[in-house]
Amino acid sequence: MDMELWYTEKHTETTGITIKVTDCLLQEKSKYQQITILQTPHYGKILLLDGLVMLTERDEFVYHEMITHVPLLSHPNPQKVLIVGGGDGGSVREVLKHPEVEHIDLVEIDQMVIDKCREYFPTLTQGLSSPKVTIHIANGIQFVKNCRSDYDVIIVDSTDPIGPGEGLFTEAFYQDIHRALRDRGLLVAQSESPFVHENIISPMYRKLKNVFPVCKMYLAFIPTYPAGCWSFAWCSKGNLLSDRPDEKRYEKLQPKPRYYNPQVHRSSFSLPNFVEEMLPNGNSF
């Protein structure tokens, strides 16, 4: 009988998910982190960084649609977009569905993430070769420090605040992002799971609120992330509304999103009471 191989990711000390693995396609250490790619029967290929699931072929559409279409359709005319992290290409793929976008800067610290994803995840990385995209292999913190009022939308598609992602959860970084945005600019950043990471979320939103006049949380169902519930911070310099997605531009997105639609967009900002309570002033600030 063949060996049964199961990957188990602990989401807390005493809870986790477990996924049967048919093959370990890659396990390699880059300058920054351990990169692993597993083949699985249920989720297809899975990308792990430092042993944690970053994406699976089966459910990555939720994360990538929700981290991109929510800010892009909240903005009246997103021409220039910055993505910090996201070397897997999934966010770029979705941003490129918006014809208004003229240019995307992708700042990924780890060249090897891009190289290996190009090799193993062609359905995610196809957009990285677009003439609209410039890839910068650089530290996102340094990159943003040197930007001045350049971007309509900045997307922080980061890992958890441990390891290379740590500096992307500081107030100094949020101030640099604020400066890097145009007047009507928007920031969206992944912000962990309210069921598991209250200790990260509360300080993160306090810092965001110190920098941005409007800061809201929205939620999505992502089965392979802790608790199956993931949050995103939506921060504006002050003159955009989170609940007015542009329905006409949505109708033109091709191929049609599988998770996102304008109703889901508006609804994702409705927070359960226990989540409201971990934000400085609920979702009304």
Place this chain on the structure above:
Amino acid sequence: MDMELWYTEKHTETTGITIKVTDCLLQEKSKYQQITILQTPHYGKILLLDGLVMLTERDEFVYHEMITHVPLLSHPNPQKVLIVGGGDGGSVREVLKHPEVEHIDLVEIDQMVIDKCREYFPTLTQGLSSPKVTIHIANGIQFVKNCRSDYDVIIVDSTDPIGPGEGLFTEAFYQDIHRALRDRGLLVAQSESPFVHENIISPMYRKLKNVFPVCKMYLAFIPTYPAGCWSFAWCSKGNLLSDRPDEKRYEKLQPKPRYYNPQVHRSSFSLPNFVEEMLPNGNSF
């Protein structure tokens, strides 16, 4: 070193969750099913039926608030409520927060579920002793067959459609429920996870649609259920709206719900595109 005991529940053949266990408090076979109660560090006590998580002390509030307050606050004056299943008492506890409710019939097939939950889950079962509650140890299908226009709200708080819960997913049962409801009556039934159970959901909603003129799905985040995403069917005889929760009655609920609020109520009916597509006519039927 002490033994490390982990409970693993498979949600598909090749995926699941795993939870560290400090103690197996109960493992007993009733006439209908295997009843297990585990003590765990993260989720507190867990109730399993036939080896599947029914509830945990940590996250049961989501399920029980969402299966009760959504129908009860959609209804203008819910006086008489029937709960099919729900021997753990969680749904009764939430329904009793509504002062309009004069009487609750709870129909649980398995006396042992009630007895063991009274012993191990006092925070769930407290309401079962209320003078407003009548417990019927009976087959829910038989019970409903004999009802005529009796109830304002019927809640099907069932297990999966395997084992004792199977007959609760048939069109004949839905017809009996329709007959058991008053003219403005509402049915809410748990309806599995859209990320995992499309094969159950599609036929279930087709059957419901054959019986009820209005039938919609709503969603909630439940970390210990498959994919962390759970759905409920909301079915009305025709003259109520799903998106008009009574905000004044919500304000009076004591203690205040931890998940449910009127905004979450309305938003929970917004379905991702891939979920809309597994329903006979999306959420607009």
